[in-house]
Amino acid sequence: MTSMTTDFCVVGGGPAGLSLALLLARSGADVVVIERARSFDREYRGEILQPGALELLDQLGVLPEIRRRGGYELERFQLVDHGRVLMDVDYRSLRKPYNFLLSLPQRILIEALHLACSAQENLHLIDGSSVNSLIFDEDRVVGAVHGSGDGARQVYAHCVVAADGRYSKVRRLAGIEYDRIEAFEHDVLWFKIPADERRVHEVRVYRDAGSPVLLHDSYPDRLQVGWTLPHKGYRRIAERGIEHVRGEIAKAVPPYADAIREHITSLTDLTLLDVFSGTARQWARDGLVLIGDAAHTHGPIGAQGLNLAIQDAVTVHPVLMRSLNTRNDGVAVLSEFERQRRPSIQKVHALQSRQGKAMLSAGPVADAIRPVAAKLLSYTPLYRKVLNQIAYGDRPVRVHYELLVA
Numbered sequence: 427m428t429s430m431t432t433d434f435c436v437v438g439g440g441p442a443g444l445s446l447a448l449l450l451a452r453s454g455a456d457v458v459v460i461e462r463a464r465s466f467d468r469e470y471r472g473e474i475l476q477p478g479a480l481e482l483l484d485q486l487g488v489l490p491e492i493r494r495r496g497g498y499e500l501e502r503f504q505l506v507d508h509g510r511v512l513m514d515v516d517y518r519s520l521r522k523p524y525n526f527l528l529s530l531p532q533r534i535l536i537e538a539l540h541l542a543c544s545a546q547e548n549l550h551l552i553d554g555s556s557v558n559s560l561i562f563d564e565d566r567v568v569g570a571v572h573g574s575g576d577g578a579r580q581v582y583a584h585c586v587v588a589a590d591g592r593y594s595k596v597r598r599l600a601g602i603e604y605d606r607i608e609a610f611e612h613d614v615l616w617f618k619i620p621a622d623e624r625r626v627h628e629v630r631v632y633r634d635a636g637s638p639v640l641l642h643d644s645y646p647d648r649l650q651v652g653w654t655l656p657h658k659g660y661r662r663i664a665e666r667g668i669e670h671v672r673g674e675i676a677k678a679v680p681p682y683a684d685a686i687r688e689h690i691t692s693l694t695d696l697t698l699l700d701v702f703s704g705t706a707r708q709w710a711r712d713g714l715v716l717i718g719d720a721a722h723t724h725g726p727i728g729a730q731g732l733n734l735a736i737q738d739a740v741t742v743h744p745v746l747m748r749s750l751n752t753r754n755d756g757v758a759v760l761s762e763f764e765r766q767r768r769p770s771i772q773k774v775h776a777l778q779s780r781q782g783k784a785m786l787s788a789g790p791v792a793d794a795i796r797p798v799a800a801k802l803l804s805y806t807p808l809y810r811k812v813l814n815q816i817a818y819g820d821r822p823v824r825v826h827y828e829l830l831v832a
């Protein structure tokens with residue numbers, strides 16, 4: 427089996443892995459990124475970037491390329507209850523120039539990060555190969571093996587980074603337990619319809635007949651729709667056939683009922699998403715650190731996952747450079763990342779849980795409380811605090827420019 431040696435072996439070329447690889451390479455470290463997908467035609471989830479992610483991508487130097495490739499600025503988030511706007515969150519009130527949500531296909535984000543990574547001579551991108559095992563020296567992780575059979579390759583590294591998403595194989599290979607949090611008690615049916623002349627310029631949650639619906643513009647010419655259902659409720663509804671399902675969705679979002687009737691013609695037009703939250707019990711062990719969805723996973727409420735993945739990369743960057751410069755890859759050093767980050771992640775999980783309950787819960791009590799609570803929130807300083815937390819996170823995260831040499 428052939429082998430190579432590097433400073434950092436990043437497993438997973440998603441938003442977390444590529445952002446981190448770029449930072450490490452620009453700090454002078456040798457980096458290898460191993461990505462399972464052969465091309466950019468991957469299954470992506472999540473198209474909304476919060477202002478905090480936009481600011482960090484700007485600091486990374488990739489935002490201009492992203493903007494050149496497309497995307498829509500969305501100005502507000504609205505909760506619309508039976509035609510009445512209960513909550514109206516105005517992103518334009520945030521500080522410029524990051525005073526909007528950016529809706530863009532995640533492919534554009536990945537392509538722009540990939541392009542920036544390709545320009546670094548000390549960064550080696552291996553696409554189309556999966557990591558299937560880790561290399562240990564006693565209890566210490568010292569590398570990873572990707573590919574299989576005659577094509578298997580060993581990559582030895584000062585430190586391995588698991589950035590391989592919610593179902594992280596590296597996490598499993600390292601024997602790190604993962605706890606699901608049942609914060610989101612809904613399933614989501616995910617689909618797109620043509621926008622035609624009906625772009626909304628915002629993210630909206632509609633509460634009308636039946637289950638709530640999330641809707642936003644999807645670049646370049648679609649509307650992304652997410653129909654939330656009680657957990658495990660889809661099979662019962664789907665058994666009654668496409669006519670019934672289509673009718674239920676149309677009732678749930680009356681302004682788009684005709685487009686749904688026209689464009690949803692088969693159950694295969696709908697994707698049922700496995701939506702869950704959770705965290706790994708530890709985010710580091712000797713020679714290994716977990717970031718992004720591999721360390722902590724989030725449901726779609728409040729569009730937090732991409733923000734957090736990029737913030738993780740920026741936060742772990744100085745920790746990893748210190749570890750490299752002192753040649754110390756011990757868990758005590760690498761866990762500094764978890765110490766800094768876990769409290770913020772716990773706050774995001776708690777906030778998402780409250781948002782989910784406030785917007786999606788059903789029943790006469792919830793229906794009576796919702797307008798009062800929404801009004802109260804809109805007129806108190808809490809509104810500003812919550813908006814800032816959703817947009818930027820619990821505490822400021824910034825790129826450590828002083829570590830960059832390229």
Ligand SMILES: Cc1cc2nc3c(=O)[nH]c(=O)nc-3n(C[C@H](O)[C@H](O)[C@H](O)COP(=O)(O)OP(=O)(O)OC[C@H]3O[C@@H](n4cnc5c(N)ncnc54)[C@H](O)[C@@H]3O)c2cc1C
Pocket residue numbers: 437438439440441442443460461462463468471472473474475476555556557558589590591592594595596614616699700701717718719720724725726729730731732733734735
């Ligand atoms: C329905 C839904 C909607 C969402 N909407 C939003 C949203 O609007 N905004 C938002 O911010 N977040 C959203 N999210 C969350 C967001 O998609 C994730 O949090 C984010 O993609 C995490 O980035 P990551 O880099 O950690 O992991 P991922 O994006 O999952 O990337 C992991 C990468 O690792 C690769 N990989 C996996 N296993 C291996 C292996 N063994 N070897 C090599 N490579 C491997 C994968 O191919 C992938 O490219 C949503 C999530 C869901 C479920």
